């Protein structure tokens with residue numbers, strides 16, 4: 154069993170004006186410092202909106218053209234500001250392979266491989282993520298049923314197979330960034346080979 158270690162108020166978002174709390178945990182299994190952002194005390198709602206967001210330094214911090222992670226993060230924060238929610242920020246950079254390996258994968262993608270082929274070429278599976286710490290974090294917050302914000306069916310399975318009831322799924326928009334280092338091929342590959350439920354019509358040019 155994991156437990157909440159510290160829980161403290163802060164404002165977040167592009168303008169630092171969205172009230173939230175950040176929580177740290179004890180008893181997590183993989184040794185990473187995962188955190189939860191809690192909006193409007195949503196852990197007290199019966200079925201809060203949840204996002205399990207895997208870390209992406211290049212996208213979340215630098216708003217890289219190669220992916221849509223930073224935009225998804227902002228979208229989650231803004232929606233949770235409106236309706237409450239819990240954002241689990243999971244330290245699973247590069248779908249679990251780490252930042253330097255992800256940059257090696259980007260080199261291979263610049264040479265023509267897709268995102269999964271590049272992982273495989275480096276000796277990794279398509280996706281190394283394990284969401285059991287996310288489940289422990291939800292349980293530590295007393296959350297057993299959720300509305301999940303994702304397009305990734307693996308995240309649904311990870312919760313459903315571990316005692317968290319997923320009552321509804323809320324898709325995120327994706328934002329196309331055109332050009333040689335853009336994210337269009339990355340998003341299309343996730344739909345075609347990763348079974349992502351991303352509605353191509355929901356893709357917006359940003």
Ligand SMILES: Nc1nc2c(ncn2[C@@H]2O[C@H](COP(=O)(O)OP(=O)(O)OP(=O)(O)O)[C@@H](O)[C@H]2O)c(=O)[nH]1
Pocket residue numbers: 205206207208209210219220222225245246247248249250255258259268272302303304305308325349
């Ligand atoms: N290995 C690898 N990881 C990538 C690449 N592009 C982005 N990532 C990582 O992919 C992860 C994306 O995380 P999420 O946005 O939470 O997950 P998702 O599987 O896309 O699912 P949803 O956004 O919930 O639909 C982050 O850890 C990024 O660092 C890539 O080309 N190669």
Ligand SMILES: [Zn+2]
Pocket residue numbers: 209211212213219220221222223
């Ligand atoms: Zn990213």
